[in-house]
Amino acid sequence: MNNEEPPIFTYSQPGKIGVNLPAAGVETTPLPTELLRQDDLAGFPELTEPEVIRHFTRISQRNYSIDTGFYPLGSCTMKYNPKLHEEAARLPGFAAAHPLQDEELSQGALQLMYELQTYLGEISGFDAVSLQPAAGAQGELTGILVFRAYHLDRGDTQRTEVLVPDSAHGTNPATAAMVGLKVIELKSDARGNVDLADLKAKLSPRTAGMMLTNPNTLGLFEEHIVEICRLVHEAGGLMYGDGANFNAILGIAKPGELGFDFMHYNLHKTFTTPHGGGGPGSGAVGCTAALAPYLPGPRVRRRDDGRYEFFTPEKSIGRMKAFHGNFGMLVRAWTYIRSMGATGLRAVSETAVLNANYVRVMLKDIYPQAIDRICMHEVVLRGQIAGAPKDVRTLDIAKRLIDYGFHPPTIYFPLIVPEALMIEPTETESKQTLDHFIATMRRIAAEAVETPEVLHAAPTKAPVRRLDEVRAARQPILRYDAAAIARLQSE
Amino acid sequence: MTHYIPITDADRREMLKAIGVEQIEDLFIDVPESHRFPPLNLPPALSEPELMAELNRLSELNAHARRYSIFLGAGAYNHFVPAAVDQILRRGEFYTAYTPYQPEISQGTLQAIFEYQSLICALTGMEIANASHYDGATALAESAIMALNVVRNRRKIVVARGVNPQYRAVLRTYLQGLDVEIVGDETPGASIADALAHVDEQTALLIVQNPDFLGRLHDLRGLGAQVQARGALLAIHFDPIALGLFQTPAEAGADIATGEGQPLGLGLAFGGPYLGIFTTRQKYVHKIAGRIVGVTKDVDGRMAYVLTLRAREQDIRRERATSNICTNQGLMALASAVYMSLMGKRGMRMVAEITYQRAHYAAKRIASLPGYRVLADQPFFREFVVQCPRPVAEINAALRAQGIIGGYDLSADEPQLGNAMLIAVTEMNSPAEIDRLVAALAEV
Incomplete structure (x- = not known):
């Protein structure tokens, strides 16, 4: 794992190729020379297949x-990605079907989408589901566009404000903007809930809606959720549910029944589609019947004759992306x-909550x-350990975990908690793994007191040690440039 | 207990005891009692063999490239995917990793994205590329948002009619809350020159596509200078396969270039996941959306990769971020990087050339059929318009019976073209397959 690997461009030798392509095999048409590129793909590498694979x-x-270790990254739900799902998404009728082929030639894909819409609606208590958004943030954008369209459609043109708790993910305010x-x-109150007095003070005829993650980013179930939804509705606003933490409440509570009007599902969190090193995700959305006419299309419906077809809702905000969503992710979620x-599914959430509480009680004394x-x-x-020097920070604890073979938790989030360590074990970890993690966290706390320099120096067992991030930003090298990299290395 | 949950009954009892509650239900006392533990009306769970059988059944209800000859494109293309691409995608180290926020243990993902950015820059001639958007359509929409931030106090976006109609729809969805005027694509058949005529002192951005939605190649040299002279930016939506041979967006003077990366080894996948490619000039690096990987050193002086210039992003900048994007299409960027590395300089050119030659062979054969007319007054790359003797839907129904998925029916998007079909040909369509298409068209 510690082997350095040079940029692929350094392996290039003129004349090599890594694919075996057919001859055109047809009479030749002259190329329009005035339209050809002038640089002969300068900078493109030339390698054989074995070199690329290695x-x-x-x-x-x-x-x-x-697949290689415990990944307790809070709010990211890094749970096991079942291998069956990878086979499923690669079946030829899913992986090699054209998105615009006739609906009659796509009945299997449409049935799967229709059923997934139905299942997600049932699990969350919503009437309608659109599978189009590509990620959670795009689901949020969909929802806030739907809120806007709903208010405008009713002639309610003054609703220009979105309420967002101070504990929210950054995508919430960025979406509203x-x-x-x-x-x-x-504001949040002392028990980690939305401060009801602050909410009441800020609700007004300008309120388009409120965006709320429940359970919130403190990992806590909002104790006044029904009251919050009632207050927002009384003010004429709508409730958006950020589904990032839905893994906690499958079969435990339905957001639609609690009073939410709209939510997104992170299929790449709750429903096990792989995170892929940063994507692709899927941010399917669900909503009440009142908001369904505004959903993006195409959605899938079942005709009276049992066949499936695409349709676009009558007052749709429009398309969020080309075609029908990240379909390969839909296959995996359906399979799950x-x-x-x-x-x-209820066992998933019960166990995810059990595991988190077990870690909580075993660590909160330190x-x-x-x-x-x-x-x-x-x-x-x-990450504030009694008796440790003040310069031992959460970052040091996180980096030390790497030396012990763990991925660190989410750190410094939510922003309202100083030195935050946000730990999400998920349901797919064994008690042995949790016990090992707990013991390691306790050991690191002891090190923080006794040998704090070890924490400052960590990690020492990863492929690289701490990085000069300031240099990366001040003298950016954002593409392969042999001269710039040589300069960097000679400094 | 399921095969994905490794907590035993004994473990659970021990853990509940440690937590200090009697039973698991006690962990949910904060959920309002009247709403707690609702029944879920879902079909019964299936075992793995039962599930695979059901998945196979659903899969086989679809037409797909292994059973049909596909001449349909319109934004998704049946190009060759080397077997080596999927072998890399199947590595758990890549696909079960998160966004590389901890660089010391994410060097694999970070290096792959850096190489992707570098390959895309080499392919397009552009100076910088980000780590990806959801697809070509959303990359194009984000180009408009960036232009509105770069060119201050201008609220007009001009988009050419030749841009994929689905992309133009997404552009309008994205901008509907921002008090922006979008013009230039209203008139059927309108040209790039017509769109350029709309660019005025209120315009922030002109968006064109090359090859355009109808497959035509345009000589765009000098267009950037013309647009910039009016104080606006130029965005070109490109086709990554066409760039194996043809003019780059940089050669046209583009300020922003976006593309759909699907043809770079991703397969058709019924529309996704695909890959939104976004490139621009170095000077706009602080204005772009999404993640970027750069090079630096660790404390021991070893070269390393890291997410950089992050002060643009939503988790730091919140409502002042350049976009709300978080999750992108990282694994698809990896797939395209593997694809481009395998192809290399020669392979990229060969795929483009085989595609061009076979598309032109198909066009010539179809043009010789009585009743059919190929619109080829302009150079084209992979797709071309065929005016047919009967409605396209009828022709496609007849082709279907012969195991052929015909071209895209243009009657809704470009009704002035009559019974027009947009046919796509790639290196996956053998000469024999093209001959079968021609014979089938002759019969209908």
């Missing part, structure tokens, strides 16, 4: 992954739901819990 295999080994709406931040069933309550699928602790 290069990418070697760099893959410089990565941490779920993309729709041209003003973000109003809400059919594999787990209702009982299995790492103070941000808010001392029973948590849901993740727990937020503070």
Whole structure:
């Protein structure tokens, strides 16, 4: 894992090729010479297949992954990605079907999409589902565009504000801004809930809606959720549910029944589609019947004759992307739901919450819990260890975990918790793994007191040590440039 | 207990005891009681063999490239995917990793993205590329948002009619809350020159596509200078396979170039996941959306890769971020990097050339059929318009019976062309397959 691997460009030798292509085999048409590119693909490497495979295999080994270890990254739900799903998505009728082929030639794909819409609606308590958004943030954009369209359609033109708690993911305020709406931040109270007095003070005829993650980013179930939804609705606003933490409440509660009007599902979190080193995801969305006419199309419906077809809702905000969504992710999510069933899904959330609470009680005597309550699928602790020097920070604890073979938790988030360590074990980890992690965290706390320099120096066992991030930003090298890299290395 | 949950009953009892509750239900007391533990009406769980059988059944209800000859494109193309690409994608180290926020243990993903950025720059001639968008359509929409931030106090976007109609729709969805005027694509058959005529002192961006939606290649040299002279930016949506042979967006003077990376080894996948390619000039690096990987050193002086210039992103900048994008299409960027590395300089050119030659062979054969007319007054790359003797839907139904998926029916998008079909030909369509298409068209 520690083998350095040079950039692929350094292997290039003129004349090599890594593919075996057919001859054109037809009479030749002259190329329009005035339209040809002038540079002969300068900078493109030339390698054979074995060289390419070895290069990418070697760099893959410089990565941490779920398949190689515990990945308790809070709010990211790094749970096991079942291997069956990878086979499913590669079946030729899914992997090699054209998105615009006739609906009559796509009935299997449409049936799968229709069923997934139905299942997601049932699990969350919503009437309608669109599978089009490509990621959670795009689901948010979809929802806020739908809110805007709904209000305008009713002649309600003054609703220009979106309420967002101070514990929210950054995508929430960024999304509202993309729709041209003003973000109003809400305070959290001492128990980690939305501060009701602050909410009441900020609701107004300008409120388009509120975006809320529940359980929130403190890993806590919002204790006043029904009351919050009632207040927002009374003010004429709509409730957006950020589904990033949905893994906590499958079969435990349905957002649609709690009073949410709209939510996105992160199929790449809750429903096991792989994170892929940063994507692709899928941010399918669900909503109430009142908002369904505004959803992006195409959605899938079942005709009276049992055939499936695409349709676009009558007042649709429009398309969010080309074609029908990240279909390969939909196949995986469908497979997961059919594999787990209702009982299995509830066991997922029960176990995810059990595992998080177990980590919580085993660590909170050393790492103070941000808010001392029973948590849901993740727990937020503070990297403030009694007796340790002040310059031992959460970052040092995280980097030391790497030396012990663990991926660090999410750190410094939510922003309202100083030195936050946000730990989400997920349900796919064994008690042995959790115990090993707990013991390691306790050992690191002891090191923080006794040998803090070890934490500052960490990691020492990863492929590289701490990086000069300031240099990366001040003198950016954003593409392969042999001279710039040589300069960097000679400094 | 399921095969994905490794907690035993004994473990659970021990853990509940440690937590200090009697039963698992006690962990959910914060959920309002009347809403707690709702029944889920889902079909019964299936075992793995049962599931695979059901998945196979659904898969085989679809037409696909292994059973049909595909002459359909319109934004998704049946290009060759070397077997080596999927072998790399199947590595758990890549596909079960998260966004590389901890660079010390994410060097694999970071290096792959850096190489992707570098390959895309070499392919397009552009100076910088980000780590990807959801697809070509959303990359194009983000180009408009970036232009509105770069060119201050201008609220007009001009988009040429030749841009994929689905992409133009996405552009309008994205901008609907931002008080922006989008013009230039209203008139059927409108040209790039017509769009350029709309570029005025209120315009932030002109967007064109090359080859355009109808497959035509345009000589865009000098267009960037013309647009920039009016104080606006130029965005070109390119086709990555065409760039194996033809003019780059940089040669046309583009400020922004976006592309759909699907043809670079991703397969058809019924529309996704695909790959949104975004490139621009170095000077706009602080204005772009999404992630970027750069090179630096660790404390021991070893070369290393890291996400950089992150002060643009939503998790840091919140409502002042350049975009809300978080998750992107990282694994698809990896796939395209493997594809481009395998192809190399020669392979990229060969794929483009085989595609061009076979498309032109098909066009010539079809043009010789009575009742058919090929619109080829301009150079084209992979797709061309055929005016047919009967409605395209009828022709495609007849082709289907012969195991052929015909071209895209243009009657809704470009009704002025009559019974027009957009036919796509790639290196996957053998000469014999093209001959079968021609024979089938002759019969209908």
